[in-house]
Amino acid sequence: MMLAVLLAVAVPWPGPAPTSVVVATARGEVAVPVQSTRGHPAVAADPLAALLPLTHAVEGGWATVTFGGQPFRFLLDAPALVDAGRVIPLAGGAYLAGDTLYVPLQWLTDYIPRRFREGYRYDPMAGRFEESALAPVVRTTSPPVKRHPVTGLRATHTVAVDAGHGGSDPGTVCVFCPRGVREKDVTLAIAKRLRTELERRGIGVVMTRTTDTLPNLYERARFCRDDCDLFVSIHVDALNPRRGYQEIGGIHTYFLGDALTADARRVAALENDALRFETGPAPADDDPTLFILKHLGLNEILRESGLLAELVQSEVAKVHPGPDRGIQQSRLVVLTTASRPAVLIETGYGTNRQDATFISSSAGQQALARTIADGIVEYLRRYEAKTLGEAAP
Numbered sequence: 001m002m003l004a005v006l007l008a009v010a011v012p013w014p015g016p017a018p019t020s021v022v023v024a025t026a027r028g029e030v031a032v033p034v035q036s037t038r039g040h041p042a043v044a045a046d047p048l049a050a051l052l053p054l055t056h057a058v059e060g061g062w063a064t065v066t067f068g069g070q071p072f073r074f075l076l077d078a079p080a081l082v083d084a085g086r087v088i089p090l091a092g093g094a095y096l097a098g099d100t101l102y103v104p105l106q107w108l109t110d111y112i113p114r115r116f117r118e119g120y121r122y123d124p125m126a127g128r129f130e131e132s133a134l135a136p137v138v139r140t141t142s143p144p145v146k147r148h149p150v151t152g153l154r155a156t157h158t159v160a161v162d163a164g165h166g167g168s169d170p171g172t173v174c175v176f177c178p179r180g181v182r183e184k185d186v187t188l189a190i191a192k193r194l195r196t197e198l199e200r201r202g203i204g205v206v207m208t209r210t211t212d213t214l215p216n217l218y219e220r221a222r223f224c225r226d227d228c229d230l231f232v233s234i235h236v237d238a239l240n241p242r243r244g245y246q247e248i249g250g251i252h253t254y255f256l257g258d259a260l261t262a263d264a265r266r267v268a269a270l271e272n273d274a275l276r277f278e279t280g281p282a283p284a285d286d287d288p289t290l291f292i293l294k295h296l297g298l299n300e301i302l303r304e305s306g307l308l309a310e311l312v313q314s315e316v317a318k319v320h321p322g323p324d325r326g327i328q329q330s331r332l333v334v335l336t337t338a339s340r341p342a343v344l345i346e347t348g349y350g351t352n353r354q355d356a357t358f359i360s361s362s363a364g365q366q367a368l369a370r371t372i373a374d375g376i377v378e379y380l381r382r383y384e385a386k387t388l389g390e391a392a393p
Contacts, residue, residue: 039092256342
């Protein structure tokens with residue numbers, strides 16, 4: 001039977017997150033660093049266990065954190081917790097970084113004081129989580145902000161870049177590309193240039209492929225995990241031969257959702273056709289709690305994906321020779337397993353002479369990589385302004 005969902009109000013962290021929180025009990029006190037690399041403040045569980053009645057274990061994608069004898073279950077990377085059979089939405093979830101479990105600061109400083117009202121309290125002005133019998137101390141201060149000299153970004157970011165198709169899946173035939181050049185060749189060339197552009201901006205990159213291989217379509221978005229922020233998939237569009245099809249060109253960007261237009265359904269059919277090259281079974285997900293938790297975070301991921309798509313599209317449209325075809329949503333398999341904001345960029349039409357010349361040329365590929373990177377940086381700047389409380393200059 002599906003678990004009942006308690007739609008509690010998930011209160012986002014108010015303003016800038018503290019750099020550390022003092023945990024104070026009768027056994028002593030310790031300043032625990034606060035991490036905000038996942039878009040919400042979180043603290044490592046191990047230093048909390050030194051002073052608090054807390055134990056934790058991770059198994060099968062779940063973390064169970066027991067506080068005061070009460071177990072709280074977290075689906076890793078999902079913005080919620082399960083408490084006594086109720087699903088409680090949070091601003092962000094628990095996650096693993098290496099072997100270290102991080103729990104949401106919201107759970108510690110907001111939910112636990114309400115759950116154990118007589119035993120613990122949190123003083124946000126002093127940045128102090130304490131047993132109720134203890135007195136507050138002086139408030140914490142934040143260190144000077146260090147920004148990247150090129151982008152002005154403050155945090156460390158990583159982007160997963162996916163070169164569409166590859167190996168036995170050539171993708172679409174780039175009709176007007178140089179002889180023998182196929183979609184998989186164009187996407188890999190652009191992806192490599194995008195990696196260089198992002199790294200020049202101080203952004204880490206994970207590639208789903210760097211040679212002519214064929215990663216599993218369902219697994220590509222899962223390259224973006226742990227400390228990864230975004231997933232970007234590079235593709236080339238094409239139309240079936242018919243009257244006037246060669247005249248259609250331009251740039252468009254997709255994120256996950258229902259295909260509301262004929263063109264979005266066409267692109268979904270075109271890109272999802274790559275499934276015929278897969279040899280393994282599609283992943284199954286029949287855990288009702290897993291379903292609930294994934295959907296609690298889905299709307300936020302889709303909102304962020306839409307913003308990312310808008311910013312990338314607006315930058316690339318400035319240099320693309322074809323028309324700006326805007327952003328759309330579609331049921332693209334490569335995006336369905338994404339746990340971070342994710343977009344698919346159709347960089348042009350291989351069936352349009354002007355587009356094909358642009359996307360197959362070194363200058364065109366460099367322009368695409370540069371402007372896609374510009375859109376990503378602008379997204380990350382807004383992301384930092386929202387999560388760290390201060391816009392980059």
